[in-house]
Amino acid sequence: MNFFDSELSLPKIRDELVRLEDSIIFAMIERAQFAQNTNIYKKGHFKVDGFNGSFLEYLLQEIEGVHAKVRRYTSPDEYPFSKNLPDPILPPLQYPQVLAPNNINYNEKLMHIYINNIVPIICKPGDDSNYGSAATKDVEALQILSRRIHFGKFVAEAKFKDAKDHDQYVSLIKARDREGIMQLLTNHAVEEKLLRRLRRKALVYGQEIDDDAGDATSGQQTKGQGQPRIPHDVVADMYEKYVIPLTKEVEVEYLLHRLDYGNFQTKGLTRNGTQ
Numbered sequence: 001m002n003f004f005d006s007e008l009s010l011p012k013i014r015d016e017l018v019r020l021e022d023s024i025i026f027a028m029i030e031r032a033q034f035a036q037n038t039n040i041y042k043k044g045h046f047k048v049d050g051f052n053g054s055f056l057e058y059l060l061q062e063i064e065g066v067h068a069k070v071r072r073y074t075s076p077d078e079y080p081f082s083k084n085l086p087d088p089i090l091p092p093l094q095y096p097q098v099l100a101p102n103n104i105n106y107n108e109k110l111m112h113i114y115i116n117n118i119v120p121i122i123c124k125p126g127d128d129s130n131y132g133s134a135a136t137k138d139v140e141a142l143q144i145l146s147r148r149i150h151f152g153k154f155v156a157e158a159k160f161k162d163a164k165d166h167d168q169y170v171s172l173i174k175a176r177d178r179e180g181i182m183q184l185l186t187n188h189a190v191e192e193k194l195l196r197r198l199r200r201k202a203l204v205y206g207q208e209i210d211d212d213a214g215d216a217t218s219g220q221q222t223k224g225q226g227q228p229r230i231p232h233d234v235v236a237d238m239y240e241k242y243v244i245p246l247t248k249e250v251e252v253e254y255l256l257h258r259l260d261y262g263n264f265q266t267k268g269l270t271r272n273g274t275q
């Protein structure tokens, strides 16, 4: 992907985070069409030969298997939920080494939060038998949320390199001061602006646009009627409670190991730092 083609900078990473907001809102709207269907999250509820996990885990394993073959998970911004995935059938790509080598993967924690805290606020309770559709939307939602929170690694790297705060990060990392690192990387103004923007976006994207309420040529604003596709506070609340905190946890975790690698800017390493 072309995100890594040029020098990483915090403004450029933040632009990507803003772009991801749209994908995340739409993923939530898509999942909200279906009931919670909690049976898809229960291990062994649907019997699949040779598979002991939940229906969602089964679907993830199958989809991620295909994606692994086309080397999705060799990209430094993509992390699988499943284990033991097949090797790529395509030759390896040489990504610029923008991150220090690391094995940080927060998907297990994300999956737990998604099932127990996010699905219940996004979807109506109950079972509508749309298991395949609901789980397919879950996979898409989880993949985009995972990409978002693991972007914390790029944010952290950009912040660490910033001359202004560099020495402070180094001292806090040496002291293993998680709380201090968390405070230094937190930018309340950015978070507040993000939450305000998300509320506005969710309000607009979440409404049905009425064909007859105006058109582009008349310059009239179209105005949605009736029930929104998703309550407009839900996505902002989800960001505030889970998405931003998880991104920050990834940032702290990444920084805690950052001094082990000094100036690692070696071209042509794979994601795990092997040649």
Ligand SMILES: O=C(O)C(=O)C[C@]1(C(=O)O)C=C[C@@H](O)C=C1
Pocket: 014, 017, 155, 185, 186, 187, 188, 190, 191, 194, 243, 244, 245, 247, 248
């Ligand atoms: O933009 C940043 O500086 C980030 O670290 C990302 C992020 C976020 O998750 O959106 C996280 C922590 C900051 O307090 C602000 C925003």
